[in-house]
Amino acid sequence: MSKKEKKNIASSADTKPVADTIEKEYSTLNLGPTHPATHGIFQNVLKMDGEIIHDAVSTIGYIHRAFEKLAERRPYAQITTLTDRMNYCSSPINNMGWHMTVEKLIKAELPKRAEYMRVIIMELSRIADHIICNTIIGQDTGATTGFLYLFQWREKIYDIFEDICGARLTTNIGRIGGFDKDFPAKTWDKIRAFVKEYPKAFTEFSNLLERNKIFMDRTIMCGPISGERALAYSFTGPNLRAAGVDYDVRVMNPYSSYQDFDFIVPVGTQGDTYDRFMVRQEEMWQSLRIIEQALKNMPDGATHANIPDFFLPPKEEVYNNMEALIYHFKIVMGETDVPKGEVYHCVEGGNGELGFYLISDGGRTPFRLHFRRPCFIYYQAYPEMIKGGMLSDAILTMSSMNVIAGELDA
Amino acid sequence: MSKEIIKRTKLEIAKSPEGLEGPGFFATKLEDVIGLARSNSLWPLPFATSCCGIEFMATMASHYDLARFGMERLSFSPRQADLLMVMGTIAKKMGPTLRQVYEQMAEPRWVLSMGACASSGGIFDTYSVLQGIDRIIPVDVYVPGCPPRPEQVIDGILKIQELAKNESLRRRNSPEYKQLMNSYGME
Amino acid sequence: MSQELLDKVNQKLYEHFHGSIEQAELLYDYPVFTVNKEKIHDVLKFLKEDADLNFHFLTDLTGIQTADEKHLGAIYHLHNMQKNSRIRVKAFFPMSNPEIPTATDLWPAANWMERETYDFFGIKFVGHPNLKRILNVDEMDIFPLRKEYPLEDQTRQDKSDKMFGR
Numbered sequence: 001m002s003k004k005e006k007k008n009i010a011s012s013a014d015t016k017p018v019a020d021t022i023e024k025e026y027s028t029l030n031l032g033p034t035h036p037a038t039h040g041i042f043q044n045v046l047k048m049d050g051e052i053i054h055d056a057v058s059t060i061g062y063i064h065r066a067f068e069k070l071a072e073r074r075p076y077a078q079i080t081t082l083t084d085r086m087n088y089c090s091s092p093i094n095n096m097g098w099h100m101t102v103e104k105l106i107k108a109e110l111p112k113r114a115e116y117m118r119v120i121i122m123e124l125s126r127i128a129d130h131i132i133c134n135t136i137i138g139q140d141t142g143a144t145t146g147f148l149y150l151f152q153w154r155e156k157i158y159d160i161f162e163d164i165c166g167a168r169l170t171t172n173i174g175r176i177g178g179f180d181k182d183f184p185a186k187t188w189d190k191i192r193a194f195v196k197e198y199p200k201a202f203t204e205f206s207n208l209l210e211r212n213k214i215f216m217d218r219t220i221m222c223g224p225i226s227g228e229r230a231l232a233y234s235f236t237g238p239n240l241r242a243a244g245v246d247y248d249v250r251v252m253n254p255y256s257s258y259q260d261f262d263f264i265v266p267v268g269t270q271g272d273t274y275d276r277f278m279v280r281q282e283e284m285w286q287s288l289r290i291i292e293q294a295l296k297n298m299p300d301g302a303t304h305a306n307i308p309d310f311f312l313p314p315k316e317e318v319y320n321n322m323e324a325l326i327y328h329f330k331i332v333m334g335e336t337d338v339p340k341g342e343v344y345h346c347v348e349g350g351n352g353e354l355g356f357y358l359i360s361d362g363g364r365t366p367f368r369l370h371f372r373r374p375c376f377i378y379y380q381a382y383p384e385m386i387k388g389g390m391l392s393d394a395i396l397t398m399s400s401m402n403v404i405a406g407e408l409d410a
Numbered sequence: 411m412s413k414e415i416i417k418r419t420k421l422e423i424a425k426s427p428e429g430l431e432g433p434g435f436f437a438t439k440l441e442d443v444i445g446l447a448r449s450n451s452l453w454p455l456p457f458a459t460s461c462c463g464i465e466f467m468a469t470m471a472s473h474y475d476l477a478r479f480g481m482e483r484l485s486f487s488p489r490q491a492d493l494l495m496v497m498g499t500i501a502k503k504m505g506p507t508l509r510q511v512y513e514q515m516a517e518p519r520w521v522l523s524m525g526a527c528a529s530s531g532g533i534f535d536t537y538s539v540l541q542g543i544d545r546i547i548p549v550d551v552y553v554p555g556c557p558p559r560p561e562q563v564i565d566g567i568l569k570i571q572e573l574a575k576n577e578s579l580r581r582r583n584s585p586e587y588k589q590l591m592n593s594y595g596m597e
Numbered sequence: 598m599s600q601e602l603l604d605k606v607n608q609k610l611y612e613h614f615h616g617s618i619e620q621a622e623l624l625y626d627y628p629v630f631t632v633n634k635e636k637i638h639d640v641l642k643f644l645k646e647d648a649d650l651n652f653h654f655l656t657d658l659t660g661i662q663t664a665d666e667k668h669l670g671a672i673y674h675l676h677n678m679q680k681n682s683r684i685r686v687k688a689f690f691p692m693s694n695p696e697i698p699t700a701t702d703l704w705p706a707a708n709w710m711e712r713e714t715y716d717f718f719g720i721k722f723v724g725h726p727n728l729k730r731i732l733n734v735d736e737m738d739i740f741p742l743r744k745e746y747p748l749e750d751q752t753r754q755d756k757s758d759k760m761f762g763r
Contacts, residue, residue: 062507069741538734
């Protein structure tokens with residue numbers, strides 16, 4: 001072929017758009033319920049053009065356990081075990097949120113010491129939740145070391161929870177009205193040791209990933225979402241803060257004495273995976289700061305409110321005092337009467353605004369209990385976030401959004 | 411010379427199966443050797459759905475290292491896995507998927523049901539939760555707990571290893587096994 | 598503060614929709630408005646787009662069945678982040694005709710929340726792009742959170758009612 005003819009063919013290929021010459025066919029990929037990279041069971045059917053994602057359809061409900069219907073059957077103290085299993089990476093926050101909702105309904109006031117103790121437990125569980133999320137982001141990009149190193153610190157948090165309530169993961173911690181007794185002396189020592197030693201290990205993990213060029217190239221502009229779209233999709237929590245909106249329930253509607261603490265709320269700019277990762281990193285530093293302040297300023301006093309109708313009396317009194325025996329019986333059998341009314345209370349969970357909408361008709365169980373689950377609400381935006389990106393970016397976006405199946409389906 | 415080395419390091423060597431030992435050879439039953447090899451190199455398929463999955467992650471992590479027992483390589487593909495570990499609640503929507511994963515596994519295969527939800531439905535006696543995975547697939551070991559402590563999980567895995575070590579090579583073709591499979595509607 | 602919010606919103610709603618506001622009360626520091634279901638979409642649009650009220654954030658959308666088991670309702674929680682005000686809006690309708698206009702054109706977040714409410718109560722949101730079940734199996738033909746349906750799995754034989762008292 002002469003040079004002139006070759007040139008003509010080359011130029012004609014340049015001017016004609018590719019789409020007219022090649023027929024596009026999309027392939028369907030089922031990122032199914034059982035998949036190693038999706039942390040939890042939800043299904044995404046992706047319509048792909050090679051490696052680029054064109055569209056996605058999500059299916060959830062593979063672990064629907066009917067919490068809201070179960071809650072209509074159980075007395076108020078027994079619902080705490082249900083709330084454990086929603087966001088199971090940070091169960092104490094769910095438990096405390098539920099206790100605060102009931103306390104709002106019965107208009108109970110807690111002593112300061114109980115509230116500070118609650119703050120410490122909630123911030124420890126927030127650190128535990130973010131450890132899982134960030135180390136799994138690291139593992140999905142190929143850096144498994146962070147996961148193995150930081151999980152050791154999660155064991156230390158488990159130790160602290162086990163001393164207080166007996167369970168590691170699904171804690172059912174505290175009571176309606178505070179804590180049943182003060183933490184043991186060795187638990188206070190463990191908390192202090194954690195606050196002193198965790199920064200060193202956490203700095204190692206930060207040095208591994210935060211300014212690592214490979215990690216940054218992988219995660220910047222991966223699954224971005226703008227602040228306006230995030231608000232339209234009712235995002236809350238670290239995902240919304242990464243998109244630029246500084247909304248934190250602890251600051252806007254303070255509960256449990258959070259207004260006494262001094263902490264900053266980290267905010268990102270683009271709402272991509274890197275921003276979500278960095279917001280969670282910074283939140284862990286701020287949680288450590290809050291725990292330090294709580295330990296320093298811990299007031300003395302009772303560890304529970306004076307609400308004999310809901311709070312189990314100490315066992316010595318139950319055996320010796322008639323009134324205490326009657327209260328104990330009524331509380332354990334779930335025969336305490338609750339005022340009629342409806343109340344909505346929200347706390348800042350690991351993933352955002354975890355709300356409890358409780359309607360009581362005066363009986364021993366709620367009439368209706370609805371959980372405002374942040375994961376369920378912001379997962380709707382997932383197809384929009386991954387459109388136009390590649391498959392591995394879709395996996396990273398999902399793990400950086402910290403979608404927890406228990407909270408998604410309830 | 412070799413005796414001294416063993417004394418100094420205090421190594422515990424695994425017990426060899428019963429057999430006939432001689433200079434340069436060791437004769438034993440094929441079943442025992444295969445059982446030993448299989449039990450110490452099980453490849454698990456972690457079918458993690460909820461809270462028990464997080465406890466499994468803690469068991470795999472460095473504190474309660476599961477890799478000590480030969481489970482270094484997790485396989486997410488059913489064809490390449492020996493042990494199906496069902497961890498967490500199985501809803502009725504998920505049931506067909508679980509059954510499909512089990513049917514795709516190649517023999518020999520064992521099933522470990524971890525947690526109260528997988529064993530019997532757990533605290534969720536509701537319209538949407540499958541009350542125990544043994545309604546759809548045969549289970550070898552049940553590990554109770556909500557969630558079970560990592561030590562309990564390791565205990566369950568050691569029991570599976572006992573089962574794998576002592577299993578007869580002909581078990582999977584025997585009429586009793588076929589009857590078990592038929593009772594679940596599988597060939 | 599909440600009483601002021603209640604009065605302000607009540608007054609504004611009264612100016613624009615005076616026939617449709619059935620009730621306005623303050624429950625545990627939350628202003629709660631019960632609205633006629635025909636006007637619910639306009640009320641929500643007004644609450645979202647009014648420059649002064651500016652309830653731009655939909656916190657929650659859920660359903661409820663009333664105690665007399667004859668009516669269903671949809672409950673909206675709205676939030677104005679700049680001024681930190683929250684209100685609750687309710688709309689009720691009879692169980693024989695459970696239809697209500699959708700809110701997905703105002704907030705895309707309402708999409709799955711309305712599907713969940715449909716799944717649990719059978720409330721049909723008119724105008725929803727994809728109203729089908731989200732959490733339960735697709736073939737289910739009952740709406741489980743209604744009071745007439747049982748909680749437990751009915752095929753279970755080994756649990757005796759005598760011991761476990763349902």
